[in-house]
Amino acid sequence: xxxxxxxxxxxxxxxxxxxxxxxxxxxxxxxxxxxxxxxxxxxxxxxxxxxxxxxxxxxxxxxxxxxxxxxxxxx
Numbered sequence: 001x002x003x004x005x006x007x008x009x010x011x012x013x014x015x016x017x018x019x020x021x022x023x024x025x026x027x028x029x030x031x032x033x034x035x036x037x038x039x040x041x042x043x044x045x046x047x048x049x050x051x052x053x054x055x056x057x058x059x060x061x062x063x064x065x066x067x068x069x070x071x072x073x074x075x
Contacts, residue, residue: 018062022049024071029064031057 022029030046042059049055053070056063 019065020062021065021067023067029055031060031062031064 020033026033027050028046029049030044032041032044045057045059047055047057047064049064049066050071053066054064
């Protein structure tokens, strides 16, 4: 049995329902973002959102959606 506190215990339930729309200007995307209230709540993780158009932070559960959808590769 682990006695370490869950790092998402305080923010997990709030962030799981959070959806943040980002633009190409926000890339490369990482969570937490500097504008977040708890910007230091977990280690910074980069999220490869350009290909899928949507990513979920594995630490806090914040869902990110890229405005305009995934990047097209046919230019």
